[in-house]
Each structure stands twice: as C-alpha cells, then as structure tokens.
Amino acid sequence: MHAAAAALESLGITDQPLASIAKREEWIYVYGQEDEPVVLDKFSPVLHLVQMVRDEAHRFAVTFHRTRRNADRLRGELARIPGIGEKTAAKLLRHFGSLERVREAAEEELTAVVGKAAVRKLRTALPPVPAADAAPEFTILE
Numbered sequence: 001m002h003a004a005a006a007a008l009e010s011l012g013i014t015d016q017p018l019a020s021i022a023k024r025e026e027w028i029y030v031y032g033q034e035d036e037p038v039v040l041d042k043f044s045p046v047l048h049l050v051q052m053v054r055d056e057a058h059r060f061a062v063t064f065h066r067t068r069r070n071a072d073r074l075r076g077e078l079a080r081i082p083g084i085g086e087k088t089a090a091k092l093l094r095h096f097g098s099l100e101r102v103r104e105a106a107e108e109e110l111t112a113v114v115g116k117a118a119v120r121k122l123r124t125a126l127p128p129v130p131a132a133d134a135a136p137e138f139t140i141l142e
Contacts, residue, residue: 001018001019001020001029001031001034002031004018004020005018005031017030017031018030018031019031021050021051021054022037025037025039026040026042026047026051027039028040028047028050071093074089074093074098074099075089075090075093076089077099078092078093078099078102081121081122081125081126082121082125083117083118083121084118084121084122084125088114088118091113091114092110092113092114092122095113096113099126102122102126103126103127103128104128105128107119107123110122
C-alpha cells in the first residue's frame with residue numbers, strides 16, 4: 001500500500017483514499033490508519049466484494065505480465081535471426097500476432113510488412129510451414 005501511495009504521490013495525486021487487504025487474515029488496512037485494521041465478518045458481502053476486486057486485480061496483473069513476457073520472448077527469438085532487428089521483429093509480431101503465423105505467412109504477405117531482404121533472412125532461419133492440405137512427399141524405393 002505504501003508503494004502505491006508513493007507512486008500516486010509521484011504523479012501528484014495525494015488526495016486519493018487507499019486501502020489494501022491482507023491475504024491471510026483478510027483484514028482491510030486503510031492508508032494512514034494502518035494501526036487499526038478493519039475486520040469484517042468472513043461471511044460479509046462487503047468482504048466478499050473486496051476479495052473479488054483483489055483477485056481480479058491480481059488476475060489482470062498476472063495476465064498482463066505473462067503476455068508481455070511472451071511477447072518479449074518471441075520478439076527476442078525473431079531478433080536473434082541475423083539481419084532482423086528489434087524493430088523488424090516487433091513489426092512482424094504486431095502484424096501477424098505470433099511466431100507461428102509469421103512462419104505460415106505467404107512470401108507476399110511478409111514482403112508487404114518487412115520487405116524482400118528481411119524476408120530472405122527470415123526464410124533462411126525460419127523455413128515456412130507446409131500447408132495442411134499439401135500432399136506429403138514420399139520417396140519410393142525400388
């Protein structure tokens with residue numbers, strides 16, 4: 001709670017009431033009155049609402065950070081290809097959404113996004129995924 005208060009203060013927001021809920025005890029602490037936690041009955045609808053808000057905030061934060069971490073990882077994977085930089089990798093992921101969709105993209109689609117030279121480098125490092133309807137290649141031994 002003190003970190004949130006400091007962050008708000010750095011933004012010039014000082015008159016915003018703050019509260020937090022302790023995970024184990026489920027007590028509510030109000031900023032500036034931390035010595036007097038609000039203890040609600042464990043069946044209180046107010047406590048249940050505060051718990052739901054806390055759980056949703058945690059879910060949102062975890063999802064946000066997981067998405068960001070995955071995007072960083074994918075961008076890093078593309079950026080490790082010689083000749084493909086951070087900006088090109090970010091452009092590809094922004095347009096196609098995933099490394100798999102970059103692999104599946106047609107040559108013309110890729111060229112429209114990053115140009116021919118970058119596509120040559122991409123195709124050298126990431127061969128395209130064969131189309132699902134393409135017949136498998138077999139070698140017949142006689």
